[in-house]
Amino acid sequence: MSAVERKIIDGKAFAARLVETIRQEVAALKAAHGKQPGLAVVLVGEDPASQVYVRNKAKQTVLAGMESFEFRLPAQTPEAELIALVARLNADDAVHGILVQLPLPGHIDSAKVLDTINPDKDVDGFHVINAGRLAVGLPGLVPCTPLGCVMLLNDVLGDLSGQHAVVLGRSNIVGKPVAQLLLAQNCTVTIAHSRSKNLPEICRGADILVAAVGRPEMIKGDWIKPGATVIDVGINRVPASEGKTRLVGDVAYAEALDVAGRITPVPGGVGPMTIACLLRNTLTAFKRTHGFG
Numbered sequence: 001m002s003a004v005e006r007k008i009i010d011g012k013a014f015a016a017r018l019v020e021t022i023r024q025e026v027a028a029l030k031a032a033h034g035k036q037p038g039l040a041v042v043l044v045g046e047d048p049a050s051q052v053y054v055r056n057k058a059k060q061t062v063l064a065g066m067e068s069f070e071f072r073l074p075a076q077t078p079e080a081e082l083i084a085l086v087a088r089l090n091a092d093d094a095v096h097g098i099l100v101q102l103p104l105p106g107h108i109d110s111a112k113v114l115d116t117i118n119p120d121k122d123v124d125g126f127h128v129i130n131a132g133r134l135a136v137g138l139p140g141l142v143p144c145t146p147l148g149c150v151m152l153l154n155d156v157l158g159d160l161s162g163q164h165a166v167v168l169g170r171s172n173i174v175g176k177p178v179a180q181l182l183l184a185q186n187c188t189v190t191i192a193h194s195r196s197k198n199l200p201e202i203c204r205g206a207d208i209l210v211a212a213v214g215r216p217e218m219i220k221g222d223w224i225k226p227g228a229t230v231i232d233v234g235i236n237r238v239p240a241s242e243g244k245t246r247l248v249g250d251v252a253y254a255e256a257l258d259v260a261g262r263i264t265p266v267p268g269g270v271g272p273m274t275i276a277c278l279l280r281n282t283l284t285a286f287k288r289t290h291g292f293g
Contacts, residue, residue: 007257009152009231009264015272018151019064022279026065029292037286038067039097039123040089044082044108045075050101057099057275064279069095077190079108083116089117096289097123097282120288123281131172134180141281146178147233148273149210150185156262157208157229161186166203168192168219168250169212174233178210199223211250221255230256230263233270 006194039061043054054070061068071085082100098121104110114122119129125143133140153160165187169175177188192202194213203209203223209230211219216236224230234250249266256263256292264270287293 004257007260007262009015009156009229009262009269011148011152011264011269012272014152014155015148015276018273018276019060019279021063022276022283024281029287030065033290033292035286035290036067037064037282038069038092038094039099039282040069040071040092040095040102042071042073042082042085042089042098044073044077045103045105047103050103054101056091057252057278059273060279061282066279066282067094075105077105077108079112082108082113086116089252090116090121093096096286097120097121097278099124099278121285123278123285125281126173126176130207131177134177137184141285142181142272142277143173143177144277144281145174145233145270147277147280148176148270149233150181151227152231152264152270152273153208153276154185160208162188163207164188164190165208166192166206167210167212168199168203169210169214169233171212174212178212182208182210212276213250215250216248217250217252219251219256221252221259224256224259226259227237227261230260231270232264232266235266235271 016022026036041054041057043050058068058070064065080165089098098117102110102115102275114126117127119127122130122141130140134142165182167175170191170193179191182189190202192199196202200223204225206225206228209224209228212233214234216238230251232249232251236248237245240246247267
């Protein structure tokens, strides 16, 4: 393996190992207790990206030995009907994890729907109760992408204590929860965002840089401290040749690869970890429900 190849954090390979570990644990629990985790995914509308995500989640759920429940509703589904479905899934003992795929159509209040999910089945980790549990250090279900980011960091760096982590982005889905997880790992955490001044200077102070802004290749190579570890959460589709598109992250990868000590590619970095951590959360919810240690 070349020096450049050693810099690349292979999220796809790590996720595959994690899913195999989950599959083995699910098989052992099923053999011992005759029960298996169940994940319900709800898709409203026909957003092409969401359809791909849901299809991949269902496939990985089955490969992990779990039951997969899929609900596809038309875009015009009334909010009350969606909330009623979530309530039925809350009461279904075969369902241990519930995921309502975002974004939802404009006439549906996403926050209201997510708050309807039983926090103990909220495998996306978006419910306000799980957000609160994370903030105060109590056990809960953690958002999948932030969890995947920190698992990758632990894998390549080990103990994160004392590292200066800069999180670029403050969303409830990635920025805030990943900052909380890094604080719990004893990092010194800076959250930067669109209103922050001197962003390049802030980023250059980071031992760990987590980019989650949703702007293609915004973070340039000269924003990165030499040797820093870069976790690129961005997935942006940009024009390519002959009318095609390609996926890029929030980091200018080619530039950053010359400077960073370790870096996740896009695709193949954080993305695969999101589904793997969804399965991990479903297994966690299942074990807590049944009192399996």
